[in-house]
Amino acid sequence: MGLSSATPGFVSFRREAIGGHVSNPANPLPIDFWSPDTNNYAVMDVAANGRLTVSLRGINAMMANSTTRAEAGNWASIGKATDVREILSFTMDPLLA
Numbered sequence: 001m002g003l004s005s006a007t008p009g010f011v012s013f014r015r016e017a018i019g020g021h022v023s024n025p026a027n028p029l030p031i032d033f034w035s036p037d038t039n040n041y042a043v044m045d046v047a048a049n050g051r052l053t054v055s056l057r058g059i060n061a062m063m064a065n066s067t068t069r070a071e072a073g074n075w076a077s078i079g080k081a082t083d084v085r086e087i088l089s090f091t092m093d094p095l096l097a
Contacts, residue, residue: 002030003090008097011051015088028090035087037061055089 003010005027015023015032023032040058047053 002033003028009092009094011091011093011096013090033088038087040087050094051091053089053091056087057084058087059084
C-alpha cells in the first residue's frame with residue numbers, strides 16, 4: 001500500500017497534512033496515501049519524456065441530506081466544502097528507473 005521512496009523512478013511526493021501527521025516527502029508512509037472523509041478523483045499527466053505525475057484532488061465529504069458544513073460533522077475545515085484542492089501528488093520518471 002502506498003509508494004516507497006525506494007521505488008525505481010520515484011521523483012517527488014507532496015501531501016497536505018492529515019491532522020497532526022505531517023508527511024516526509026523523502027520517505028512517504030502508507031498513511032500518506034490515505035484520504036479520509038473526502039470525495040476525490042485522480043488526474044494523471046504523462047509528459048513527452050514519459051514522466052508520470054499523479055495528483056489526487058478532492059473536496060471534503062458531506063453527510064447525506066446535509067446542506068451546510070456545520071451539518072457535515074466536526075472535521076478539520078479546509079476552505080468551503082466545495083473547494084477542490086490537491087490532496088496528494090507524486091511523480092515517477094522511467095528514465096531514472
